[in-house]
Amino acid sequence: MSFAARVNVTLKDGVADPQGQTIERALPALGYSGVRNVRVGKRITLELDATSPSEARALVEEMCERLLANPVIEAYEVELT
Amino acid sequence: MSFAARVNVTLKDGVADPQGQTIERALPALGYSGVRNVRVGKRITLELDATSPSEARALVEEMCERLLANPVIEAYEVELT
Amino acid sequence: MSGRVSIVVFPGSNCEQDCERSLQLLGADTTRVWHSETELPPTDIVVLPGGFAHGDYLRTGALARFSPIMAAVRDHAESGGLVIGICNGFQILCEAGLLPGALRKNAQLKFLCKWVDLRVETVDTPFTSQAIPGEVLRIPINHFEGNWYCSAAELERLRANDQIVFRYVGNPNGSLDDVAGIVNDKRNVLGLMPHPERACETMLGSEDGAKIFGSMLAHVASALKV
Amino acid sequence: MSASRAVHQELGLTDSELAQIEEILGREPTYTELAMFSVMWSEHCSYKSSRVHLRRLPTSGESVLVGPGEGAGVIGIAPGVSVAWKIESHNHPSFVEPASGAATGVGGIVRDILSMGARPVALLDSLRFGPVDEARNAYLVEGVVHGISSYGNSIGVPTVGGEALFEDCYSENPLVNVACLGVIETKLMHGRAERPGDLAILIGSATGRDGIGGASVLASAEFDETSASKRPSVQVGDPFTEKLLIEATLELIARGLVVACQDLGAGGISCPTSEMTSKGGTGIVVDIDNVHRREPGMEPFEVMISESQERMLLIVRPEDVDAVAEVTSRWGLDARQIGRLDDSGRLRASANGEIEADVPVDALAEAAPIYERPMARPGWLDRLNAEEPGADAPADLKEAFLAVLGSPGICSKRWIWEQYDHMIFLGTVRPPGGDAAVIRLRGGPVGVAVSVDGPARYCYLDPYEGARLAVAEAARNVACVGAKPVAVTNCLNFGSPEKPEVMWQFAEAVRGISDACRELDTPVVGGNVSFYNETNGRPIYPTPVIGMLGALPDVSLALGHRFQSAEDEIVLLGTTDPADFGGSEFAKIVNKTIAGRPPHLDLAAEIALQRMLERAATTSLLRSAHDISSGGLAITLAESALAGNIGFTVDVGDDPEHAFLFAETPARAIVSCAPGDTTVVLALAEEFSVAARVIGTVGGDQLSFGSVAVSLSDAQNVYEQTLPASLSATMD
């Protein structure tokens, strides 16, 4: 069976996100005041084959641990369809 | 009212994605064969104030058009909570 | 050959000093302009130098294009003044819509600092009038996001209008159609990834960059005489 | 608020250290005080195990303006031109998270240079990894190089040189040492806060829970399986803020608005507040509530020791506060007044109206215990030294040559340095790829040459000789571009100081550096010690890395290593000892041996050679100069040929062919000159008592020596392919 996976990779809480902070500081000048907690992560989509949804999920989670995310500083979430 | 928004910024179809291709090429060596259509985009989360969900959505979409995405190569999707 | 050059400095720009030095070697009269200014001093040429404006955060050039000075740069371009965007400056010009296309990450996903050969595709611009058509210039690149892209229709238009000014000989970064530099349709705004300011002295390996800077300084000098 | 007994141990303090703290305070320390002592008294900040040995180093000299003990050493290299020079390690963080670890390593050394009032103008990276053909090591190489590249390029400081070597012992403990050169722009700064009433202003990034326990835990304890749980303390660098910090700080100094300043690194706010006041004979009241925080709910102790990056502490006169604020806000930097100097000699910190810490500043900055740790020569060393060095002739000389040329230790490092902006500032007159990098300084003919070298296999076989060889090689690299070696910074990477064998290696290496630097007249102006480089009890090779700084009065006379024109004659300077194979690249690669004794260094011959090269540079007699080091003469010749894209023919003479080609006798170099100049060059050599003879000529498209002939293009492929074959693209 073929599955489509969407992976959201985000910086763990407490890890500095200079990119998000810089965007946040720039927004008021563009007329957007009060925007808070801007964090920038990655969104990865992919397709894979597996015999069951649970196998597909397990595979994608393993890929996250090994390659797609950097578990030292990043957390991830997997959605399957 | 305070809203949390999640924005997925992805490369448009047809725009080559070197990051996705690199991951796709790396996966077989890690034992994952047959993974296809790997695409890497951005996942931006933020919080903002608005008087209604529709106003919040309109504001975030405007930010996407003006700043968060580059319409030449990127598409975006907004989720609100 | 004096010409008044404004070098715009964004927070995170880092090639402004180098542009200044190389342009001064060619006799230019340079002034640095901080990005938060709303007006340019009296000027013939605006340089958007290389670097990492706003850290290149979000996308290269994405935040810089909103700097207050950019309205004045746009006015300068619209009234026919010369604008050259080098590397990060090119990225900013694309984000600002002053030049078409966008710059993606290099195909190798690596930052590349190296000498490249650039073919001059048209001498019909104020930036290349001192070059010979087809001439190959040796100038370094220095970027992670130099992989230029635009839609097929746009590319057709650029080709038809002779707006592709430089192509790489041996594509270093995956750029569409080997494009290294383009001008706008009025031909007074140039964006290019290679750094001409790094190639204006033999001691540094090449003087070919002086052809580009020299052309634009000669252009404004002759315009003055008219 | 009192701390329990177990807490101090968790923070890395021993029972006797706690007793000492209690004696100083006359009471039990608060948790915040204990945390502050734990970082300030950590090995990393206090040098408690190394201090007794470092005293041996020669640190003064005519041109030394600032020696060890401040942010960086400062050297006068020409009238009105002073430069800051310093190296630092970021080994453990780079193993935990290679990209961020290496990036923040760059950030840290750059701020050290900045704290002297110097504009950072060049970086060099000295890297050690396990074998690059193993996936885990390749991942580390890619991450580290990406980290250095993304940070250094973004702040606009060129990375102009470095080294990258690969040995098994670094597999689980890579070394990332970064050196930075700065030029004093307007005023040499000192980290001394001398006037009560002056204000302490913290500028730069907000403070988060970054690297809490980093100084004491990450840098001071060896890795084991539990290291994974220490991971959340990883810090992410923000090069954009660093760039703003550089510009704002230099502007403030130029305008005379800063009395003193110091960067924040290991130890966080505790470090500059105590060190600057201790040096200046003052005290300080710190208002912890005023520190700008990135995260809610931070404890006062966390704020006091957080290692959040991209921050500087400025000491400012009260009347200048507004002017300072104007500058920092123009650069988009946060600036908060967090303290006021007094004459108490104490650091008193409060939060929410409660006193969190009240300690003598000298106790934090100066009173850390000094250990004379036991030392013992390793029992295995005699046996290792007695073994055959791996000097056997190869079955096939050409194959051996190509194997050495393509070995990871020797091969082209282009894959690395092409990812670094090595050109910005328009000063890189000799880019990476040759011997020392040469930097033209703004506004004049003066140049500097810089090189980092650490031949660790030699040090493993004999740390004393190895360290001398490291100094000699670094100086030779500098001399080969025509510069005069003037000062040294050094990074000492070793295993656990609690092991007598490691401590002996350390003492021997320091003795070696001291002796060589004395002879070469290159004082040591600063450095860094990194202990606990081991994994599961296995120490790395003793790895002293020498950063040599050289001065060139006229940068247009800099020599280069590339062969230039056909017919030029090739001259070998120095004498080859065919026995010098111990720890050589040939022995390792061809004979799979790392044993015996390292090459013998005749320092008098080394100095003679270097003086001759300096003189030759002023005469414009030489077309090229390249030192002979790792890989021996064959590799030196090949590198000169590949760089010039022109071949050569060399006669190998009477020694065994392979010995002539691959032995690593120091005090040698290869130069080339126009045929008409050869007699003058030979005469010059004689004047300096340097052995010299013509061994061949430049020309053709073959590298040909004795029975070996390899085409330039084959050699090029072998030389260039090794790293790209093992390393793919970096991930972002």
Ligand SMILES: Nc1ncnc2c1ncn2[C@@H]1O[C@H](COP(=O)(O)OP(=O)(O)O)[C@@H](O)[C@H]1O
């Ligand atoms: N990690 C690195 N970063 C930048 N440049 C490097 C690196 N490794 C090697 N190089 C460059 O490659 C060249 C050869 O290095 P190396 O073999 O260590 O030289 P040497 O033997 O003369 O010390 C030098 O110019 C050096 O600066």
Ligand SMILES: [Mg+2]
């Ligand atoms: Mg060398």
